[in-house]
Amino acid sequence: MTKDGDSPLEELMQVLGHSFGDPELLRTALTHPSALTRRSGRQGPRQKGGQDNQRLEFLGDRVLGLIVAEMLYRTFGKEDEGAMAKRLAALVRQEGLAHVARSIDLGSHLILSRGEAEGGGRDNAATLADACEAVIGAIYLDAGLDAARRFVERHWSSLIAADSKPPQDAKTALQEWAQASGLPLPIYQVVESSGPPHDPTFTVEVRVSGKRAAKASGKSKRAAEQAAAASLIAELRS
Structure with a gap:
């Protein structure tokens, strides 16, 4: 539960279960590339300076893959590499990431251009998945692998438990x-x-x-x- 007077970032930190020592990492994780792109004409300038979330997304993708792979290794002790690889691919793809992002209402916190927001960017599966990976990357940079693991385990454990058999894409x-x-x-x-x-x-x-x-x-x-x-x-x- 959030408290009166909390900033949007502080509210999101409570939902994430992680208080950032460097809140700018979280802000960057929420910043869609469209928010930093210059544009001309009647619509006026977009936000200038700063970074978008693409580098954090790259990092978060790898951190997520490592943590989920470890979870699968411990959960399915008798499965071979091929079966676990199928599970991993299904769990870290766009659909799962977007599901987690929606469960924490990440879309309402995204920093988007006006056009992107008006075009449905806050519920766009690809945008949400990218931001979710970026948040994982930000948590990892802010506090290390254990902090990132706590977030991933909280939100991916039920997804892992939901499939008794390895999925076939x-x-x-x-x-x-x-x-x-x-x-x-x-x-x-x-x-x-x-x-x-x-x-x-x-x-x-x-x-x-x-x-x-x-x-x-x-x-x-x-x-x-x-x-x-x-x-x-x-x-x-x-």
């Missing part, structure tokens, strides 16, 4: 279907990309020899490939 399922049918491996091709550099959308087509192609879009090439594979495997199995 759509690309793997489509590949195995093609191999079982005696067909060449699926071919993926980016057929369109749109949007600004900090928030692109990719459209990918996947094709299996002799079968209809399927297309899907996503905020990353990987996400678009997974969505296209899921669409095609569902059609092939129907």
